[in-house]
Amino acid sequence: MLDKVTKQKLVVIGNGMAGIRTVEALLERAPDLYDITVFGSEPYGNYNRILLSPVLAGEKTVDDIMLNTVDWYEDNNITLRKGETINMIDRRTCEVVTEAGERVPYDRLLIATGSNPIMLPLPGKDLPGVIGFRDIYDVDRMIKASTDYRNAVVIGGGLLGLEAANGLMKRGMNVTVVHLLDTLMERQLDPVAGGLLRKSLEERGMVFKMPAQTQAILGEDRVTGVRFGDGTELAADLVVMAVGIRPNFELAKKAGLYCERGVVVSDTMQTYDGRIYAVGECVQHRRQTYGLVAPLFDQAKVCANHLAMKGFATYDGSVTSTKLKVTGIDLFSAGDFAPGPDKEEIVLQDANRGVYKRIILKDKKIVGAVLYGDTIDGPWYFQHLRDGTDVSHMRERLVFGAANLGDGGVSGQNSVAAMSDETEICGCNGVCKGAIVKAISEKKLFTLDDVRAHTKASSSCGSCTGLVEQVLAFTLGGDYSAAPKVKPLCKCTDHSHDDVRRVIVEQQLKTIPAVMRFMEWKTLNGCHSCRPALNYYLLATWPGEYRDDQQSRFINERVHANIQKDGTYSVVPRMWGGVTTPSELRAIADVAEKFNIPTVKVTGGQRIDLLGVKKEDLPAVWADLNDAGMVSGHAYAKGLRTVKTCVGSEWCRFGTQDSTGLGVKLEKFMWGSWTPAKVKLGVSGCPRNCAEATCKDVGVVCVDSGYEIHFAGAAGLHIKGTEFLTKVETEDETLEVIVALTQLYREEGWYLERMYKWCDRVGLEQIRKRVVDDVANRKALFGRFAHSQQFAQTDPWAERASRGVDRNEFAPLAELELA
Amino acid sequence: MTSWIEIGALDDIPRLGSRVVRTPGGNIAVFRTESDEVFALDDRCPHKGGPLSQGIVHNKRVTCPLHNFVIELASGQAVAPDEGCTHTHPAKVENGIVWLSVRQAAAVS
Numbered sequence: 001m002l003d004k005v006t007k008q009k010l011v012v013i014g015n016g017m018a019g020i021r022t023v024e025a026l027l028e029r030a031p032d033l034y035d036i037t038v039f040g041s042e043p044y045g046n047y048n049r050i051l052l053s054p055v056l057a058g059e060k061t062v063d064d065i066m067l068n069t070v071d072w073y074e075d076n077n078i079t080l081r082k083g084e085t086i087n088m089i090d091r092r093t094c095e096v097v098t099e100a101g102e103r104v105p106y107d108r109l110l111i112a113t114g115s116n117p118i119m120l121p122l123p124g125k126d127l128p129g130v131i132g133f134r135d136i137y138d139v140d141r142m143i144k145a146s147t148d149y150r151n152a153v154v155i156g157g158g159l160l161g162l163e164a165a166n167g168l169m170k171r172g173m174n175v176t177v178v179h180l181l182d183t184l185m186e187r188q189l190d191p192v193a194g195g196l197l198r199k200s201l202e203e204r205g206m207v208f209k210m211p212a213q214t215q216a217i218l219g220e221d222r223v224t225g226v227r228f229g230d231g232t233e234l235a236a237d238l239v240v241m242a243v244g245i246r247p248n249f250e251l252a253k254k255a256g257l258y259c260e261r262g263v264v265v266s267d268t269m270q271t272y273d274g275r276i277y278a279v280g281e282c283v284q285h286r287r288q289t290y291g292l293v294a295p296l297f298d299q300a301k302v303c304a305n306h307l308a309m310k311g312f313a314t315y316d317g318s319v320t321s322t323k324l325k326v327t328g329i330d331l332f333s334a335g336d337f338a339p340g341p342d343k344e345e346i347v348l349q350d351a352n353r354g355v356y357k358r359i360i361l362k363d364k365k366i367v368g369a370v371l372y373g374d375t376i377d378g379p380w381y382f383q384h385l386r387d388g389t390d391v392s393h394m395r396e397r398l399v400f401g402a403a404n405l406g407d408g409g410v411s412g413q414n415s416v417a418a419m420s421d422e423t424e425i426c427g428c429n430g431v432c433k434g435a436i437v438k439a440i441s442e443k444k445l446f447t448l449d450d451v452r453a454h455t456k457a458s459s460s461c462g463s464c465t466g467l468v469e470q471v472l473a474f475t476l477g478g479d480y481s482a483a484p485k486v487k488p489l490c491k492c493t494d495h496s497h498d499d500v501r502r503v504i505v506e507q508q509l510k511t512i513p514a515v516m517r518f519m520e521w522k523t524l525n526g527c528h529s530c531r532p533a534l535n536y537y538l539l540a541t542w543p544g545e546y547r548d549d550q551q552s553r554f555i556n557e558r559v560h561a562n563i564q565k566d567g568t569y570s571v572v573p574r575m576w577g578g579v580t581t582p583s584e585l586r587a588i589a590d591v592a593e594k595f596n597i598p599t600v601k602v603t604g605g606q607r608i609d610l611l612g613v614k615k616e617d618l619p620a621v622w623a624d625l626n627d628a629g630m631v632s633g634h635a636y637a638k639g640l641r642t643v644k645t646c647v648g649s650e651w652c653r654f655g656t657q658d659s660t661g662l663g664v665k666l667e668k669f670m671w672g673s674w675t676p677a678k679v680k681l682g683v684s685g686c687p688r689n690c691a692e693a694t695c696k697d698v699g700v701v702c703v704d705s706g707y708e709i710h711f712a713g714a715a716g717l718h719i720k721g722t723e724f725l726t727k728v729e730t731e732d733e734t735l736e737v738i739v740a741l742t743q744l745y746r747e748e749g750w751y752l753e754r755m756y757k758w759c760d761r762v763g764l765e766q767i768r769k770r771v772v773d774d775v776a777n778r779k780a781l782f783g784r785f786a787h788s789q790q791f792a793q794t795d796p797w798a799e800r801a802s803r804g805v806d807r808n809e810f811a812p813l814a815e816l817e818l819a
Numbered sequence: 820m821t822s823w824i825e826i827g828a829l830d831d832i833p834r835l836g837s838r839v840v841r842t843p844g845g846n847i848a849v850f851r852t853e854s855d856e857v858f859a860l861d862d863r864c865p866h867k868g869g870p871l872s873q874g875i876v877h878n879k880r881v882t883c884p885l886h887n888f889v890i891e892l893a894s895g896q897a898v899a900p901d902e903g904c905t906h907t908h909p910a911k912v913e914n915g916i917v918w919l920s921v922r923q924a925a926a927v928s
Contacts, residue, residue: 454900459887525835525853528875528882528889551835555873555884563884567870813838813849814826816921 007035010307011096011106013086013251015040017049018280018296019112020068025304027076029522033308037079037104039086039096042135045069048444049135050293050476053326056139056167067444089255091273108275108307111252111263115245115281115291120155124217130239133164142240146171149237153177153226155214157184159324161242162197165206166326168240176234178226179210180243188322188333192349193356193372200329200354209234245291247282262289267314269303279303285317292320297446305494310522313494321382332378335368335385336360343367348399357399364392364763377401379469390763393723425471426457426464433471440475448472490529492521497750500534504541512538512549528554533751536638539674540746543788550806556636559809560796561618569618570611572635573625574671577645577663577683578606587628591621605642605680607633616810622797631671631795638752639674640681640742643667644692648685648702657702659685662731669735670742672792673785676749676758679742694722697755698738703727707734711741712759720756723764726772740781741771747784821909823918829855830915837872837881842921847908848872849917850892852879858892859910859919865890865903 010026012019015038023036040046046068054060073080081098088097095103117132119125129145131138145152146168154165157179169175183194198208213229217239225235247262258264258272262284269277269285279299281291290296295318302315321334337360339345348357353373359381360368365388369381380401384391391398419425421434439445439454451468452459458468488494495503500519509515512534516526526534531552538546556562561569573588588608592600599611613621622632634641643666646652648659663683670681682693683700693699695715699722701708706729713722725741728734744767749758759767770777799805832838832851839862840847846862848871858879862872869885879892889898895905909920 524878525876527877528887531875531877551833551876554875559873563870563873565867565885567868567873808831808833808838812841812846813831813917815841816824816826816919817843 008033008107009105010034010036010108010110011104012036012038012110012112013089013096014110014112014114014280014282015042015044015046015080015082016112016114016280017046017067017293018114018300019110020046021297021300022110022112022277022279022303022307023078025301026307029304029308029310034108036077037081038073039084039098040080040082041085042137043083044136045072045080045082047136052133052136052139053163053167055136056142056164057170058167062136064441086251089251089276091255091276094275106275108277110303110307111249111271111276111278111282112280113248113251113282116248117241118244118246119241120214120243122214122217124219124223125241127217127219127223128221129219129223129237130217130241133160133240133242134245142168142238143171145238146173150174151176151236152238152240153234153236154240154242155226156240156242156244157181157208157210158187158242158244159185159322160244161240162201162324163326164240164242166201166204168238169204169206173238174207175205176207176209176236178212178214178228179208180213182211184208184210185324185333188370189331189372190337190358190370193331193333193358193370196354196356196372197324197329197331201326245281247284247289249282252276252278252282260284260287267302267316268306269299269315270306277303277307285315288317290318290320292322294318294320310520319382319386321378330371330373330375332371332375333369334378334382335366337368337370346395346399359399361391361395364390366391376470379473380466383466387761389760390765393764425467426455426459428464429456429459431455431457436468436471437475440472445472446476489533490527492523492526492530493519495519497533497753501537501541501748504537510538510542510546512552526552532557536674536676536751540788544791550809557638558806559615559618560632560634560636560800561613562636564611566612568612568614570609570635571613571618571621571625572603572607572609572633573630574633574667575607576667577643577660579645579660579664580608584628584630587625587630591624594624595621597621603635603642605635606644607635607642609635616812619801619810623801626795626798626801632797634671637674638677639672639679640667640670641678643681643683644696645683646685646690648683652685654688655685655702656704657685657707657731659683659691659700659702662700662702662707662734663691665731666735666738669739669789670785672794673742673746673789674792675742675746677752677754679745679755681738695719696722698722698741700734700738705729707731709734709737709741712756712764714754714756718756723759725768736778736782737771739785740778741767743781743785744771746788747781821920823909823911823920826917826919828915829857829912829917832857832917835876837874837876839870839872840919844921846870846872847919847921848881849910849919850876850881852876852892855912857910857912857917859908860890860892860895861906861908863905864888865897865905866901871905 048065048067051060051065085099086096087099095105097103117134131141152168152173152175154161154177157177165175165177183191184197214226215229216227217223218225223239225233227233249259249263252263253259262282263271263278265271265278265283265285269279271278280296298318299315302313305313324331344361346359355373358370366385371378419433423433425431425433436455436457443454445451458465489497489500507518509518515534532554535549535552550558561571595617597610597612601609603609643663645660645663649655649657679697681698682691682696684691684693685702693701694710695713699710706727708727709725710722711725714720745755745758826840834851835853837848837850840849848860848862850858862870864871864883866888869883871881871883873884874881880889882889888901895907897903908922911918
């Protein structure tokens, strides 16, 4: 550990959310690198500025919104100099100068000075009783005024103004909101949604004067009223100016740093002086300034990474969403919703129910959304907006939300706000709403990952992710930090799945350590998330060359059986196309009796599962099954599982083709292949679809004139019917298309991403073009799959049962008889 | 006083892997890290009793195969925010041979 003398000095100007979030992220990455001093002009620790509105409205206390208490700074050896303002940055000597004239040296400097409320240059603006809405001090003054006075005027009908007005109204004041334009929150809302909002605020007693321009603030010793451009006047004992914020970059500008509307920073959050960083509301990045919290967190992460000298993650800007924090009003807006010639709109308006939804599309993608009255799908639209999902295939139902598309799992049934605390949110881990809310408030959680780590909610199957995000939004008042747009593969790296796959190919990386070294992994051996992913990517990229790393396999794939809750395993032999014979059944029965296997069960994939096998018995069980001609069913694999078939034209009076035979042919060709996630096939002999082919990863529906190929279905966490890919005339063509499709998925899918998710992400048309339309490409894909199968089609059971592979895996190292 | 028992060769445990030692008090999982350190823990996750020996080993930690609890090999502690602790047993390597000292009290199942 470096001692104080040799450590570099990091000085942070600004004790707000952006600055401290950066420090927190830095401590995670490099706890001992810097000697940190934080200057904050407010006399508090770091608090959650977003939640000032609920404090004003009396729904939360100041203590509720504290993020880092003074103890936190002490515990982390950070010198906090609260109530001290920096007057000057001396870049020549690398020092900052306090108000009192003290000079404090820095090696690196972080400017996080935030923003100031804009005070309109009106006559009377300096009268007592005229205030902005920015910090705890302002809130205290407003609360005080509400006990002493009656009439308040809020100038500004934007987010901040309405929240201030709502708070003052809740504190018993008569509130008039003055707005320059004729639409409330015009930056976030269109006129229709703005009108609905106005109506429901008016019903609560808020008064609006708009469009109206304030000309002067009246009064002598204290404010007494406001005069407007049309000459009318309004009595007021309190005037709150909430017309916007202005990045606070005076200090930076004085120091000669290049500034425009904020301190201009690069993608690594550095100013024009490389020793000086800036984050938060005071910066201008790629011509944008931000006043919401999610971008600040993204910036903090990138900045901390750079300060920690770990790689060079870059900040690419943020897409933001907004939710009004006025209890009882549901309003959500995201992205760009200004009308334009190249944009299309889908609008749903139900005045009686008070529901308005407007989704704006451009190039088949969502670019903006405004929701009023029913905002449950806000996070879902926002997710698609940030991911740039091609939504053309769900366009007709898009406006009805995730639940109507079967995309939301259990989400979308209910508004989380209406749920009781006992309502279960995460079915996998049994976490109810109350537990999540409690964890968020008590442990000051901000992100989905935080909630996952602390409560386990949404950490297993993930189908409740949308609900958990809603609970977060609801508890934090909406402005939580959404998951980053480009998801890192896991916490060990900032690189995405796509980056990793691309670099493996470009740099010809052929081992897990080589990938980790080249891509600057943050951990020594990765973790249980990234190692299996890397192992798959290498295996799929370098068939025959890459040596499968058993220690990077999840236990099921390492021992070729499925671990059960008691540590025993289950064994599923392959039954090609679901067809078996008396001798196979006899062998299974014999094995079950010989090894005292407690449960024998028929699976949904038309095979038989032997449950409760002891690990050390596995090789012997397999040997007996091998002797009867059976091989591993890969029921444990991220690979080809089953091909479910109906009896087809061989027996069925409706059958149009030999669906069983085709199923067997597909399974014989494709077994043993590893894929990003499990792959299940189905072949039905006629459109009655007894093999349920249209909810499989790949399904074939035989018709009299040929074979319809479908894919991207699911019947698990999500229920989703397949997409129609193409129709062909022969079995051979069917095989070629399906194999090529699977190969494309193998080459592009993210680890653990099911085929339907991949299709959602990449787009049906893209896939069809490369698998169906481009015949040369289809044949090349088929060829690569076939090549890889040479190395994959070895029965893993036979290797272990009779050829001694991994013998150590199945036997204890020692047996001790202790005295 | 610690009494050491020889349990096998280091090479019989895969790097970043684990083997089981059977005792009358229950299984003990012996782990080998990338740098050939060894650690021994009761083969039971503090969460739902999952066999830690079957988990993925990374650095000086193992992830339980049942529900992804991550356990520190040196202390047996679950990594925050998860809570819980698994008993550890002293283990060492000398000249390629692994030695284990079973803590009787800890091995009671």
